[in-house]
Amino acid sequence: MPAPATSSILPVYARADLTFERGEGAWLITADGRRVLDFGAGIAVNALGHAHPHLVEALTGQAAKLWHLSNLYQNPDGERLAKRLADATFADVVFFTNSGAEALEASIKMARKYHSANGEPDRFRIVTFEGAFHGRTLATIAAGGQKKYIDGFGPKVDGFDQVPFGDDAALKAAIGPGTGAILIEPVQGEGGIRPVPTERLRALRELCDERGLLLILDEVQSGVGRTGKLFAHEWAGIEPDIMAIAKGIGGGFPMGACLATAEAAKGMTAGTHGTTFGGNPLAMAVGNAVLDVVLEPDFLDRVARAGLLLKQRLAELKDRHPAVIADIRGEGLMMGIRTHIPNTDLVRAAQDHDLLVISAGDNVVRLLPPLIVGDAEISSALDRLDRACSDLEEEMRQPLKGAAE
Numbered sequence: 001m002p003a004p005a006t007s008s009i010l011p012v013y014a015r016a017d018l019t020f021e022r023g024e025g026a027w028l029i030t031a032d033g034r035r036v037l038d039f040g041a042g043i044a045v046n047a048l049g050h051a052h053p054h055l056v057e058a059l060t061g062q063a064a065k066l067w068h069l070s071n072l073y074q075n076p077d078g079e080r081l082a083k084r085l086a087d088a089t090f091a092d093v094v095f096f097t098n099s100g101a102e103a104l105e106a107s108i109k110m111a112r113k114y115h116s117a118n119g120e121p122d123r124f125r126i127v128t129f130e131g132a133f134h135g136r137t138l139a140t141i142a143a144g145g146q147k148k149y150i151d152g153f154g155p156k157v158d159g160f161d162q163v164p165f166g167d168d169a170a171l172k173a174a175i176g177p178g179t180g181a182i183l184i185e186p187v188q189g190e191g192g193i194r195p196v197p198t199e200r201l202r203a204l205r206e207l208c209d210e211r212g213l214l215l216i217l218d219e220v221q222s223g224v225g226r227t228g229k230l231f232a233h234e235w236a237g238i239e240p241d242i243m244a245i246a247k248g249i250g251g252g253f254p255m256g257a258c259l260a261t262a263e264a265a266k267g268m269t270a271g272t273h274g275t276t277f278g279g280n281p282l283a284m285a286v287g288n289a290v291l292d293v294v295l296e297p298d299f300l301d302r303v304a305r306a307g308l309l310l311k312q313r314l315a316e317l318k319d320r321h322p323a324v325i326a327d328i329r330g331e332g333l334m335m336g337i338r339t340h341i342p343n344t345d346l347v348r349a350a351q352d353h354d355l356l357v358i359s360a361g362d363n364v365v366r367l368l369p370p371l372i373v374g375d376a377e378i379s380s381a382l383d384r385l386d387r388a389c390s391d392l393e394e395e396m397r398q399p400l401k402g403a404a405e
């Protein structure tokens with residue numbers, strides 16, 4: 001069905017003219033039966049692909065029992081999910097949210113409250129990095145620091161000091177007596193799949209320890225197996241004090257979480273924070289089901305192997321199409337293609353070959369297939385990208401040919 005000429009949905013998204021009726025694994029299917037290969041996975045949300053039987057069973061089974069319970073009562077499935085997340089990570093405690101931005105809000109509030117509980121309420125400032133994306137609430141747009149998201153929405157929330165990505169001197173200069181934390185994505189997602197080198201992450205951890213700062217990681221996009229480890233920071237062998245997650249943990253059901261050490265969370269006592277829907281039984285059932293699969297002994301190794309295959313095939317693609325592709329970067333199944341042409345041209349050309357990929361900052365095209373993607377599907381995606389690149393090269397030749405004639 002084509003997009004309606006007039007829509008009653010607030011037009012804050014420029015939507016592609018694509019309508020899907022259902023999904024199966026890495027595939028999306030239109031009403032007229034066209035099969036489209038999904039290498040965006042809802043922007044890293046559908047970690048286990050579409051309609052994964054274990055997730056469908058968990059959600060529908062829970063739907064017949066209980067949808068919503070206030071956080072005024074006990075939450076056994078939430079207890080179980082929190083314990084499993086804590087056991088699998090650095091964390092001692094977990095706060096459940098409905099989105100990534102809310103997980104970041106909880107993380108930011110927690111860091112401020114920590115210093116306040118230590119008798120230093122003025123240490124509320126947080127250092128963030130250029131190109132970051134932390135969500136669309138008033139605090140998280142201030143944290144992300146991107147002008148296009150901040151402009152027109154009134155005074156920017158105070159307390160965020162942004163430094164250029166990878167500039168040590170600027171980072172040290174930005175840390176003052178009012179600084180309480182550093183917030184960073186181990187791999188920038190919206191910023192264009194920019195991984196923070198492992199030695200830099202280690203240096204950030206050391207800097208935080210030296211200066212009594214909390215290290216907050218935003219793993220909303222890079223977490224839950226995306227890079228081939230459960231969380232991307234594991235590649236650097238470091239641990240944060242606070243971490244925001246979302247996207248993949250719900251496998252398509254809206255949920256997020258703020259994970260923290262008991263020390264970092266010590267200011268968050270009864271009544272200091274809350275949510276109506278966070279931790280609801282539907283989300284907890286699905287979150288536990290996602291972990292059932294992702295924590296299977298072989299699962300992350302398979303993601304890492306699929307990631308290597310994808311990286312190899314992308315390197316070959318770059319060699320074949322040097323006029324289109326400038327650079328390949330990323331980790332696991334979180335890969336970016338930086339293009340010489342406008343990135344949205346490659347997104348559109350791929351779409352013409354029934355492949356969904358997603359644009360990002362720094363003129364990058366993101367590949368974020370579901371973690372269950374098979375080798376044959378990776379090959380198929382690369383064939384489609386190959387044809388898309390050839391189409392674009394053909395388009396590039398056209399104007400020259402026209403000028404010569």
Ligand SMILES: *Cc1c(COP(=O)(O)O)cnc(C)c1O
Pocket residue numbers: 098099100101102104133134135136185189190218219220221222246247
């Ligand atoms: C998507 C994203 C967010 C925001 O998540 P929402 O669920 O859209 O609020 C925050 N941080 C990162 C790194 C993200 O990729």
